Amino acid sequence: MTSRVESSLQTQLDRIDRVRTARLARAILRDEHITLSHGSGGKSTHTLIDALMVPAFANAALDGFADSAVLSTNGVGSPRFAFTTDSYVVSPLFFPGGDIGSLAINGTINDLAMSGARPVCLSVGLILEEGLEMDVLRRVIASLAAASAAAGVPVVTGDTKVVHRGKADRLFINTSGVGIMRDGLNLSVESVRPGDVVIVSGDVGDHGLAVMLAREALEIEADIRTDSAPLHELVAAILAAAPNTRLLKDPTRGGLATTLNEIARHAGVGIAVEEEKVPVKREVRGACEMLGIDPMHIANEGKLVAIVSAEEAHAAVDAMRAHPAGVGSAIIGEVRSEPEGMVILKTPIGGSRVLDMLVGDPLPRIC
């Protein structure tokens, strides 16, 4: 038995190595200038990271995919910690249901939570444009502080820089975060295997659309608010109910479609999703149809994707639905051995099509 398990693990690892090598080899950066799509979280972002960042900073902790780096402190037996960083350049600064401040706190908490860490503390780095109204700064700082207090994760260090008028767009925020890893977890893309179940924690597409509607003078009247929320307590509930959870990811830039594609590629598996099971609000679906955008390509800031074993799937969904941040949770698909590296969407009328990751950027600067 043991040897069969080991051999199956070796096969799995070989496949992942093969997929990674192929991915890095493909990452040829042909652009001579940075474009907005390099910040989309989609294909261009992946090419940029794989071609420029991963080779430059090559080390064990940085794999270009994890939401946080996981490191040991000093020596065997010490607690491991998670470390993550995110910059926020959303425009406008304020939008229905949230603003750049609460977004920056929740987003970084979520990156820590997805890696299985309990968030411990955050930093806030501000880049301010000369001429920014002090009242705007006051509101953003109040929002940062309120979100930090609501989540129970303190801001412990900070930095402020000012650039000349016209050299930034009012206000950018970097939040980095440190968390302590739970013992005994093995959340990793390597643990994803055929037969696993794909769960999403609620309606997708709200955040990106809320920001876009706040920004553009569109003739769409819809009450769409950001879903920005801290997910660390929802993660705690999932891990308690489904201790063998394979992987948690928050589908932010590039949306659910990009996140599922990333998982399929990095794990060297196929993912089959039933389109009608993916929860999307009626208003969001309507607005997306008018704009010609797929809600599965739109960023979320308060949702997660959980890949769990078939045995633990119902326990996980029940626990998620019992939590305020996961009431809309649904099983939307399953992991298969093939087609390797691809996501297949099964339509309600019995057809199926490939669901690709985001290409280009229909919604720049939504986080």
Next chain:
Amino acid sequence: MTSRVESSLQTQLDRIDRVRTARLARAILRDEHITLSHGSGGKSTHTLIDALMVPAFANAALDGFADSAVLSTNGVGSPRFAFTTDSYVVSPLFFPGGDIGSLAINGTINDLAMSGARPVCLSVGLILEEGLEMDVLRRVIASLAAASAAAGVPVVTGDTKVVHRGKADRLFINTSGVGIMRDGLNLSVESVRPGDVVIVSGDVGDHGLAVMLAREALEIEADIRTDSAPLHELVAAILAAAPNTRLLKDPTRGGLATTLNEIARHAGVGIAVEEEKVPVKREVRGACEMLGIDPMHIANEGKLVAIVSAEEAHAAVDAMRAHPAGVGSAIIGEVRSEPEGMVILKTPIGGSRVLDMLVGDPLPRIC
């Protein structure tokens, strides 16, 4: 004996409390808009932090003065860690002796080192302007990677955002960092006391002037290069030679004068500096005279100020001079009980004057 020591400590703590309360009470923010001087590291920056940030994020770890927050992981006996963040908006991106990439790595390493931590890992968050030349990004990433490798502190996580053309100035970098605290250290402004000795690790003013000369089309021809360097190994040498070191600070924005004023104010002590003992390169002094700037108000990126006990002062200076990053180290002054919160500069001809912290910002965006 014990009671006298305790009573003296209590007096010291009472004075620090009084100074802090007075400082926060003074911090009334009258500006209605952000100005460049809010990013100078001088008086306006302090007012902004004291009036807006410290009250909003009030917690034990954040005191608005330390270079890093120091926190315990989880529970008694766990190692304590240090956490810091810094954004870099220097213009131009490349200047004699360095660039924004090496600056961002060294600066954050130094913030960790000043808190007495051994730097463990760094994050890099990039904000890119649409249209940035890919070759510029390549050079900056190569510089980040080279500085990280040279210092032995890996970049383990990152983030990339892109904003529209005209909404940033080519490239901004945030580097955050985590370090593990050494046991048994008590580096803190509270431990500074009259009789202590003030040491600086070398020539001051190089960095800010190098950037300014690279930026402005000035009629000054001088070979002035940034001093940007990682100081964590110099700190290790100091702490080995002078284990009772009171405080380490890197005099970056606002320069040596601002750093000494911060120490005097936060510790509730006076600091007397002998002007002729402060090391300044001849070219730097000459350029400063032409520009009407005091080299003590100019940012350094590879220097530190050490406050050590009189007993350990010579051991500290000897150890510093024996290290490549500290060959120009010099004792420049001493801590006195008064004038409380002030820095007095003793001139070569026997006079003395108050050395204030930076007011306004003669050199914006030098880091």
